[in-house]
Amino acid sequence: MFLDDVSKFLGDLFRPKPDHITVSSAPAPAKTLLPEKLPRHVAIIMDGNGRWATGRGLPRSAGHAAGTEALRDIIRASDDWGIGALSLYAFSTENWSRSKDEVSALMGLLLRYFNSEIDELDEKNVKITILGDVEGMPQPQREALVNAMARTADNTGLRLNIALNYGGRAELVRAAQRLARRAVEGEIAPEEIDEAAFSGELYTAHLPDVDLLIRTSGEMRTSNFLPWQLVYAEMVFDSCYWPDFDRVRYLKCLWEYARRDRRFGGVKGQAPERANSEEDAN
Ligand code: IPE
Ligand code: IPE
Ligand code: MG
Numbered sequence: 001m002f003l004d005d006v007s008k009f010l011g012d013l014f015r016p017k018p019d020h021i022t023v024s025s026a027p028a029p030a031k032t033l034l035p036e037k038l039p040r041h042v043a044i045i046m047d048g049n050g051r052w053a054t055g056r057g058l059p060r061s062a063g064h065a066a067g068t069e070a071l072r073d074i075i076r077a078s079d080d081w082g083i084g085a086l087s088l089y090a091f092s093t094e095n096w097s098r099s100k101d102e103v104s105a106l107m108g109l110l111l112r113y114f115n116s117e118i119d120e121l122d123e124k125n126v127k128i129t130i131l132g133d134v135e136g137m138p139q140p141q142r143e144a145l146v147n148a149m150a151r152t153a154d155n156t157g158l159r160l161n162i163a164l165n166y167g168g169r170a171e172l173v174r175a176a177q178r179l180a181r182r183a184v185e186g187e188i189a190p191e192e193i194d195e196a197a198f199s200g201e202l203y204t205a206h207l208p209d210v211d212l213l214i215r216t217s218g219e220m221r222t223s224n225f226l227p228w229q230l231v232y233a234e235m236v237f238d239s240c241y242w243p244d245f246d247r248v249r250y251l252k253c254l255w256e257y258a259r260r261d262r263r264f265g266g267v268k269g270q271a272p273e274r275a276n277s278e279e280d281a282n
Contacts, residue, residue: 021081021251033251037258039211041085042078043233045225046071048217048241055241061105066243068113077247078158079124081254085159085207087131089225093167107141110164114144118151125157131203131226132166159207166203168227175201204229212257214250216242234260 020032046067053063071088078086091106098106121128128148137145145164178201182188188197199205210226210233218239222230236253238245266272 021254033254033258035082038081038083038254039234039257040083040208041087041210041212041229042083043087043089043210043213043226043230044074045089045213045215045219045223046242046245047215047219047223049243051217052241052243060102061109063241063243064102064106064109068109070243070245071113072117073246074250075121075126075158075160077250078160079126083158085161087161087163087204087210087226087229089163089166089223091132091164091166092224093133093165093170094224096165107138110141111144114148118148121148121160122152122155125155126152126160127155127157128152129159129161129203131161131163131171133170134165136165161204161207163225166225168222168224171202171226172228199228202228209233212236212253214238214253216240216245232262232264234262 020034021038049063049067050060051063052066053060056062074088075086090110095106096103130145130149134142134145175198179188179193179197183190183193204226207229209231210229213222213226213230213233213235214237215222215235216238218237220235220237234257236256238249238253240249261268
């Protein structure tokens with residue numbers, strides 16, 4: 001990465017944020033949140049569309065359609081509040097195992113979503129990245145995704161990552177293959193393969209690790225989502241189904257995150273010391 005790229009990247013992540021976040025309909029304690037307490041990178045597993053619809057006697061596809069409304073609200077809120085990066089799990093490699101009808105309803109919605117939102121997202125300076133195997137998507141969807149990425153490539157606002165045809169293990173295998181290829185070509189020595197080099201081959205290269213993972217629908221698992229990037233993420237589970245998730249619930253998750261004590265293996269209040277010093281050995 002050139003210096004210009006580095007400063008642009010840092011500028012993107014630390015772009016000016018509002019003084020505080022206010023949501024008028026939020027309950028009193030959740031009214032404001034200081035920007036320094038915000039996660040830099042939020043990941044969301046948008047789950048529960050099917051159950052939302054079934055509970056109303058509707059087809060599962062109606063739940064997915066309702067889910068796109070929540071999606072709009074959460075993307076706008078992230079942009080309004082100055083979140084640096086937002087990664088959304090929209091379709092996993094395992095989701096191909098659903099019925100043909102459901103998969104085609106999801107693919108149709110995806111196309112409609114990109115066609116109707118791209119102008120506004122681009123206007124808002126949002127940079128879209130697809131996490132996952134775009135080549136493995138049907139042609140019309142693939143074209144829409146490639147266009148969205150190309151059109152917003154130079155944008156410097158919210159980094160919006162949408163995981164589509166995404167599998168976490170597949171992402172790790174892909175990174176290993178890309179490094180192996182570079183090693184065979186003499187571009188990198190095997191001993192130079194460290195965590196930074198590995199990170200650089202992931203779909204999320206150049207983004208910070210996930211600080212906060214939110215999953216709706218009450219399920220408490222990661223379902224093959226961002227296994228590398230989530231290692232130190234704080235996790236917040238909301239029992240509501242995704243179509244019922246809105247910016248007030250989102251703000252509550254951010255509040256929960258803000259009061260967590262992140263230690264990264266250290267001890268609170270203690271300055272980190274050098275590990276394995278000679279003194280330790282004696
Ligand atoms: C999440 O909702 C959307 C996708 C996986 C595409 P689900 O469709 O998984 O909804 P539930 O979990 O069956 O209720
Ligand atoms: C995870 O939800 C995938 C997405 C939200 C796109 P699933 O509904 O597919 O996950 P499981 O099957 O409950 O683990
Ligand atoms: Mg589900």
